[in-house]
Amino acid sequence: xxxxxxxxxxxxxxxxxxxxxxxxxxxxxxxxxxxxxxxxxxxxxxxxxxxxxxxxxxxxxxxxxxxxxxxxxxxxxxxxxxxxxxxxxxxxxxxxxxxxxxxxxxxxxxxxxxxxxxxxxxxxxxxxxxxxxxxxxxxxxxxxxxxxxxxxxxxxxxxxxxxxxxxxxxxxxxxxxxxxxxxxxxxxxxxxxxxxxxxxxxxxxxxxxxxxxxxxxxxxxxxxxxxxxxxxxxxxxxxxxxxxxxxxxxxxxxxxxxxxxxxxxxxxxxxxxxxxxxxxxxxxxxxxxxxxxxxxxxxxxxxxxxxxxxxxxxxxxxx
Amino acid sequence: xxxxxxxxxxxxxxxxxxxxxxxxxxxxxxxxxxxxxxxxxxxxxxxxxxxxxxxxxxxxxxxxxxxxxxxxxxxxxxxxxxxxxxxxxxxxxxxxxxxxxxxxxxxxxxxxxxxxxxxxxxxxxxxxxxxxxxxxxxxxxxxxxxxxxxxxxxxxxxxxxxxxxxxxxxxxxxxxxxxxxxxxxxxxxxxxxxxxxxxxxxxxxxxxxxxxxxxxxxxxxxxxxxxxxxxxxxxxxxxxxxxxxxxxxxxxxxxxxxxxxxxxxxxxxxxxxxxxxxxxxxxxxxxxxxxxxxxxxxxxxxxxxxxxxxxxxxxxxxxxxxxxxxxxxxxxxxxxxxxxxxxx
Numbered sequence: 001x002x003x004x005x006x007x008x009x010x011x012x013x014x015x016x017x018x019x020x021x022x023x024x025x026x027x028x029x030x031x032x033x034x035x036x037x038x039x040x041x042x043x044x045x046x047x048x049x050x051x052x053x054x055x056x057x058x059x060x061x062x063x064x065x066x067x068x069x070x071x072x073x074x075x076x077x078x079x080x081x082x083x084x085x086x087x088x089x090x091x092x093x094x095x096x097x098x099x100x101x102x103x104x105x106x107x108x109x110x111x112x113x114x115x116x117x118x119x120x121x122x123x124x125x126x127x128x129x130x131x132x133x134x135x136x137x138x139x140x141x142x143x144x145x146x147x148x149x150x151x152x153x154x155x156x157x158x159x160x161x162x163x164x165x166x167x168x169x170x171x172x173x174x175x176x177x178x179x180x181x182x183x184x185x186x187x188x189x190x191x192x193x194x195x196x197x198x199x200x201x202x203x204x205x206x207x208x209x210x211x212x213x214x215x216x217x218x219x220x221x222x223x224x225x226x227x228x229x230x231x232x233x234x235x236x237x238x239x240x241x242x243x244x245x246x247x248x249x250x251x252x253x254x255x256x257x258x259x260x261x262x263x264x265x266x267x268x269x270x271x272x273x274x275x276x277x278x279x280x281x282x283x284x285x286x287x288x289x290x291x292x293x294x295x296x297x298x299x300x301x302x303x304x305x306x307x308x309x310x311x312x313x314x315x316x317x318x319x
Numbered sequence: 320x321x322x323x324x325x326x327x328x329x330x331x332x333x334x335x336x337x338x339x340x341x342x343x344x345x346x347x348x349x350x351x352x353x354x355x356x357x358x359x360x361x362x363x364x365x366x367x368x369x370x371x372x373x374x375x376x377x378x379x380x381x382x383x384x385x386x387x388x389x390x391x392x393x394x395x396x397x398x399x400x401x402x403x404x405x406x407x408x409x410x411x412x413x414x415x416x417x418x419x420x421x422x423x424x425x426x427x428x429x430x431x432x433x434x435x436x437x438x439x440x441x442x443x444x445x446x447x448x449x450x451x452x453x454x455x456x457x458x459x460x461x462x463x464x465x466x467x468x469x470x471x472x473x474x475x476x477x478x479x480x481x482x483x484x485x486x487x488x489x490x491x492x493x494x495x496x497x498x499x500x501x502x503x504x505x506x507x508x509x510x511x512x513x514x515x516x517x518x519x520x521x522x523x524x525x526x527x528x529x530x531x532x533x534x535x536x537x538x539x540x541x542x543x544x545x546x547x548x549x550x551x552x553x554x555x556x557x558x559x560x561x562x563x564x565x566x567x568x569x570x571x572x573x574x575x576x577x578x579x580x581x582x583x584x585x586x587x588x589x590x591x592x593x594x595x596x597x598x599x600x601x602x603x604x605x606x607x608x609x610x611x612x613x614x615x616x617x618x619x620x621x622x623x624x625x626x627x628x629x630x631x632x633x634x635x636x637x638x639x640x641x642x643x644x645x646x647x648x649x650x651x652x653x654x655x656x657x658x659x660x661x662x663x
Binding site for chain 2: 141190193196212216223225
């Protein structure tokens with residue numbers, strides 16, 4: 001019997017997941033307010049309502065604007081379905097906790113799309129930390145940059161997406177938590193400049209971890225020509241590891257006409273982390289790389305960063 | 320007023336800072352400069368202190384009075400940071416142009432004393448931030464000034480290195496002010512001053528003492544992350560940590576990345592180097608060959624001393640960049656975001 005998965009949302013992530021679910025042999029159903037037919041392109045069953053999708057599937061994959069995650073997730077859990085939810089798990093900590101509490105009470109699975117944990121450079125980093133190759137962690141630094149996500153207006157709407165801190169930087173906030181553990185203080189500065197031909201948003205978030213380690217997460221939604229770029233540098237008493245996606249490219253070309261760069265998503269890889277992620281969610285290993293409660297913690301830290309942006313002061317977090 | 324063509328007399332006050340000898344070498348190599356050095360606080364017999372190993376043609380003098388009696392056109396102050404204020408006051412009273420090693424001071428009181436002495440005497444003043452003179456940084460400045468990045472939105476900088484062991488006072492807060500915050504925030508902060516006009520308004524910082532725990536007797540900060548908001552709305556983040564292990568093949572480096580409304584640009588001025596492996600130990604070998612900011616810095620200092628004209632980075636830059644450090648210390652201590660103090 002093939003696994004039946006319902007994809008909700010027909011944006012970039014819905015499209016990525018649909019292709020990978022088909023590659024994994026799933027039967028896919030699609031529901032979206034708009035664009036479901038185009039997304040399916042004959043490859044999936046298009047549902048006319050969310051209720052119809054819920055009745056047809058074993059798993060629901062939510063890839064909609066962040067502020068809709070909570071309502072859709074609760075409805076899926078109430079219908080007894082297991083869940084994969086794109087990050088952030090929900091728009092607020094209260095909503096994220098509510099989803100996980102309901103899931104635990106119902107005995108259902110919820111897996112968050114913190115796909116960066118499936119990228120080999122971050123897995124190797126995590127393995128090195130777990131194997132104590134870096135000793136006691138001291139200073140962690142992460143950057144993530146791409147062009148401004150103008151494909152859909154909700155990304156730039158902080159009420160819906162939480163803005164760059166919530167939508168983009170939550171990846172590295174999650175990695176910082178994964179590596180250095182719980183956070184006791186969050187501070188953020190940010191700037192949104194919409195005066196140019198395309199908006200540019202950027203922010204820096206600093207974290208104090210309960211362990212004593214400190215982290216800096218910097219995010220950029222930049223000019224249209226900006227490619228997707230990530231980097232990290234993690235230092236401990238045993239040494240440091242650093243990575244820059246820009247410096248580890250395998251191809252350097254100097255062509256007559258510059259090729260189009262996609263600044264929204266990482267460059268495609270032979271071993272696709274998005275595929276690895278779905279494989280792990282649909283057939284979880286004994287110790288899964290990420291859990292729903294990890295996603296709650298990432299939302300909590302991102303929310304504390306948003307609060308710091310608003311108050312202009314660091315936000316203290318209870319353990 | 321000294322005119323072009325005449326010989327310049329330049330003094331160096333103290334060799335406590337390791338940068339002193341680089342400056343002395345450049346001065347000694349200049350064809351029209353007479354160089355005088357006094358290092359009365361150096362212990363006799365200490366390598367690199369007092370008159371030990373000075374280049375030929377450099378005159379060593381026993382104390383600062385004897386040095387300033389030479390009718391100097393300019394002095395370079397390379398003492399422990401906590402002694403800058405006293406030496407600046409001496410030099411300013413003598414009416415000479417001053418190049419002061421970074422950071423300016425260890426406290427707001429010292430910084431205000433320096434500002435007051437400089438303004439009272441009208442002495443030309445420059446702070447020794449050589450990084451902005453490096454070719455890559457000049458190129459970044461030029462592209463920002465040409466408008467190629469549009470309006471600046473965000474800057475991130477790193478200045479990471481080994482814990483400085485060459486002179487123990489670097490980790491003695493009574494002499495250095497503190498650790499990595501005092502050593503490494505100012506270079507990036509100066510580069511931000513160099514490329515754009517907005518002034519730093521508020522600072523948030525977190526630090527720790529996890530790295531180099533065993534070689535840090537006063538527990539100064541070895542890890543430090545600082546964010547700054549400028550009065551234009553520009554935001555910046557600086558990682559100033561001494562996060563390179565003592566076994567690293569070189570001292571470290573500095574990077575600055577700028578995001579603007581029209582594009583991004585980054586500079587890694589210390590990057591150029593040969594990279595290899597030493598077969599016997601399997602250790603990394605790195606042989607840097609990038610340009611140094613010291614020659615153009617000293618050239619501008621000599622121009623300031625000769626013509627008594629103002630050059631950059633000046634007292635205002637020195638005060639604002641130190642203000643960021645002092646605000647960072649306060650922020651880390653209180654857990655609050657704090658305003659950059661007005662140091663005069």
